[in-house]
Each structure stands twice: as C-alpha cells, then as structure tokens.
Amino acid sequence: MKTEISIKDSVALISGANRGIGKAITEELLNRGIKKVYAGARQLESLKALQEKYGARLKPLQLDVTNQESVDNAVKVASDATMLINNAGVMAHGGYKTENMLESIHLNMEVNVLGVIRLTQAALPNIENKPNATIATVSSVVGLGNMPMMNGYCTSKAAVHSMIQGLRGELQDSNVLVSGIYPGPIETDMAKGFEGIELDKPENLAKNVVSALEQGEEDIFPDVMSAQIKQVYGTTPKEVEKMFSTWK
Template sequence: MYPGVQFDDKVVWITGASSGIGEALAVRMSARGSVLVLSARNESELQRVATLCREAGASDVLVLPLDVSKHATMEPAAQQVLAQFGKIDLLINNAGVSQRSFCVDTDFDVYRQMMDINVLGQIALTQAVLPAMIARGEGHIAVTASVAGKVGAPMRTGYCAAKHAVMGFFDALRTEVAADGLQVTTITPGFIQTNVSKNALSGDGSATGTTDEDIAGGMSVDDCADVIIAGFESGEPEIAVGTGPEMALLPLKRENPVAAFQALEQMAAQLRQAT
C-alpha cells in the first residue's frame, strides 16, 4: 500500500480526458482542488470538460490537445506543462482504443495501432515526465489498463496484447522508481459505460460505431471514477473496478486458469455463432 493521494493543489495530467473515465476523473479531482491538465485529440470536447472542471472547483485548468500515437510530441508536451506549473504530481495515462474483430479477419495495421496508441504512447509520455519527477523525489504515474490486461478475451487479440504489455511495463516500472520516491498505480476496469466499444476498431481499422451489450450494462462511469478515486486515496497500487461477471475472471485466472480458458472459449464460440 502507498500513502493515500491528496489531490488539493496537485497538478494532475489526464490523457483521454475528453470523455468517459478520463472526464469523470477530471471533474472529481477538480472538486478536490486539483490543477488539471486535460489531453486528448478532440480540443472542443476538452474545452467542454475544462468548463465542467472549473465549475467543480479546479484551481486551474490547461487544455493540451495531444495524440499519443505521435510519440515525438510527448516530450514537448511535458515541457509545456512543466513550464506552466513547475511540476507534475500525477500523470494518468488513460488514452486508448479497443478492438472488436477475430484475428483471422484483422488487418495487421490494426495491431500496429493497438500498440502505438495503447502501449508506446503511454511509455513515451511516461518517459517524458519521469526525469522531473525523479529530480523532485516525488510523483505518481497511473495507467488505465483493463481486465483484458489480465485475461485473453475473444475479438480483442490486439487489445489484450496491448493491455497485457501495459500491465507488464508499469508493474516493472513500479519496481524501478520506488527508490526514487515515485508511485505507480495500475487500474483494471471491467465493463464500464463509455464509448470504448463504439470507438473500437473493426478488422479493417474502421470504428465499429456500436455499443456492446456488456458495455451498455456495465458500471456507470461516475461510479467507476469514484472507485478509482477511493483507490488513490487509500493508496492501492492496483485498482480493480467493475461489478459484472467479468471481474470474477481475475481471481479465476489466478486460481484455476483452465476454467478461465474454458469460459472464454465458450464466449468465443457464442460470438462466432452471432457473427
């Protein structure tokens, strides 16, 4: 366990802040007096969220449009934040994109996008902020991974590969920076009511444009953010969040992996019949 996070006057940088979990976290941290840096590709949506943050009590808000797939832009972005606020207390790597296609039907470029956005983008931004955190001897880095970072789910081979990589990277990073006074938190949501499936890539790289029944029936994004905030405040290094049957896969994979594999194979068979 870590010391609990106190958000008052902390500089919190959230990627993927234009909707969903990122937006909900930004508003809640604003109510706790944080300084917010909001990043995503859609500047107009970021401005909308910035207004909500100011209304909620944020002491300051910087809208910083960012495409995490453009890795070379991470360092200049970090320097801009440091120039304006002098520090970054908490970076939440929340940007990402999912997938909905069987491997045999998936263009290789979709796999490349899964890695560029979900893995390399998070690593590039993390590397950009690490030196300043290490120099201060304090700082906190978090990443929104997924239950798909712990188990392999059908129609998400690229997404699962990326989220497994994210979990491995940040778990390893945690070991390296602990002696520097830094903390690392991994967040593993299950089905949350966001646009994740609507924006997910199909086999040809186009967005599906549809919302999965599991996502539609999942935990509300506000409840999700509340669980994550509580996890930060209580010092949890890994925060599992969700209420659906998918959350049972986490202990099942540890305790009885064969049963977990069989359950997911049945899910794949059902999906094949439905497509």
C-alpha cells in the same frame, strides 16, 4: 508499502481526458479539490465544455500520444504535474481469422502501448522526485485474459499490464506510486455494440479509482465485474482465460 497520495496537494496530467473514463477521472479529481488538471486530448475543441465548467483549474492540452513532438510539448507545459494518468487508448477489433489482424494489432499497440511508453518516459523526470508522485495507467481486465472477439486490443492491454509491473520494479526504491487500473466493461463510446454484458458507469469507476489512489493502491479493480475477476484471477488465473474465451 503503500504510498498514500494527497489529491488536494496534487497536479495531474491526464491523456484522453475529453471523454469516457478519462473525462470521468478528470472531473472526479477536480471535484475532490485537486489543484489543477492538465487535460490532454488530440482536439482542443473537445475540451471546451470541461474548461467552461471548471475554469482555471482545468488546463486544456493538445496531446496526441502517437506523436513524440506533441507528447514533449505537453509535458513541457505540464512541468509542475505530480501525477500522470495514462488513459488514452483505442479498441481495434480483429482476430487470427480476420484479414485485418495485423492492422488491428498495429493500431492497438501504437496507441495503447507505445503511447503509454512515450508519455511516461517524457513525464517521468518531472514527476519522480516530487511529493505525491504518481503514475497510474489504465490497462483492462482483458489484459489478464484474452477475449477472442477483440484479440488485438487484449494483446495490447496485456503488454500494458507487464509495462506497469516493469515500471514499478524500476521505481521501487523511489517515492513514486505506480498503479495499474483494470476496468471491466464501462459505459463509454468504446464499449458501444457490446451485448449481453452489464456496463458500469464511468462516474462510479472514477470515484473508486481516485479513492484507491489516495490510499496508495497499486492494483485497482474499480467496478463490479473487475472486482469479480480479481477474485478469480488471484486464485485460479486459468479460469479467467476460460471465462473470456466464451465471449465471442
């Protein structure tokens, strides 16, 4: 059953809100009339422009998802949040034939996986019994099929995909909308250096994500490439693995 969400009656807490996908979703929510966004970032200074643009509806928060004290403090300040968007992430490259494989895996898992766990577990008690309760987490299409050129990142996003499913199962008898967001390559700092791949705009992604949340969508494929991957994965998952394995 879909749980439709009223954006105008919501208050959001977003990690990694200072740039890229997080910044675009933050602005889209504010442009759609959300009551308030707690915008989390490691450096408060990086949120200054957003705060100046949106005024009192944009609440800057120091938030480092790798630090439990920082997470706990942010959740305490954002105690009226009805929506959590787990967006903060890193992309550390490394494969089995590189010396930095374990270092890459450790960094990706610490931020992309354990960071999501820390923030979700801390915020859940405040969110789960509120109207419009939503927990949306950014995974990736590469969580469904691994690209050898960024093995550690893909592994972490596969773990995030599984975590989304586990959380949804745990909360299936509640009113919480648990959504996974599975972008393809997006024009952000994280995607710099990608060659031969068409990048979608973060603003386009944000519009599609917010619309999908309003409609109560659980699995959100918000750009052109991810929509194509969804079709392939839904019928022949092995083809996604084969497709991604050629991108090196």
